[in-house]
Amino acid sequence: MSRAPAGAGRNIRGAVGRRDDVSNYWSIHLPHLLQPNGTLAPFTGRGLRLAQYWAAIVAQASNYDEPTTLRCRRRPGRKPCARLLTIFFDVDSNDVLWFCPVCDDQGRISGWEDTFWDNSELTESRSG
Numbered sequence: 001m002s003r004a005p006a007g008a009g010r011n012i013r014g015a016v017g018r019r020d021d022v023s024n025y026w027s028i029h030l031p032h033l034l035q036p037n038g039t040l041a042p043f044t045g046r047g048l049r050l051a052q053y054w055a056a057i058v059a060q061a062s063n064y065d066e067p068t069t070l071r072c073r074r075r076p077g078r079k080p081c082a083r084l085l086t087i088f089f090d091v092d093s094n095d096v097l098w099f100c101p102v103c104d105d106q107g108r109i110s111g112w113e114d115t116f117w118d119n120s121e122l123t124e125s126r127s128g
């Protein structure tokens, strides 16, 4: 399964997909960003910030009881967008989807279940 050694400075481009027809669309399979112990792989710089951002999106999405507080990380025209993200689920695949209503940053995160950022069991067990 894991061919890539968990060395330093992995390039995040190899772990995520981008659609050419939608400039700001990210497609992420969360396990691709993780080490065998479940923590984020040692990305550097921008890659690390992106990985942390996506992990935070999963944590917010799966925490059903809490309103979204996560803000857009993009800086169109070098000004922080900082708009509140809209986060929801794909009803068919259970993927986490997000988009920014202002700058169109958007994407899909699959395989987030049972990662460190999956809060769904916490919230589900409370209502049972």
Ligand SMILES: [Zn+2]
Binding pocket: 072, 073, 074, 081, 082, 083, 100, 101, 102, 103, 104, 105
């Ligand atoms: Zn934005």
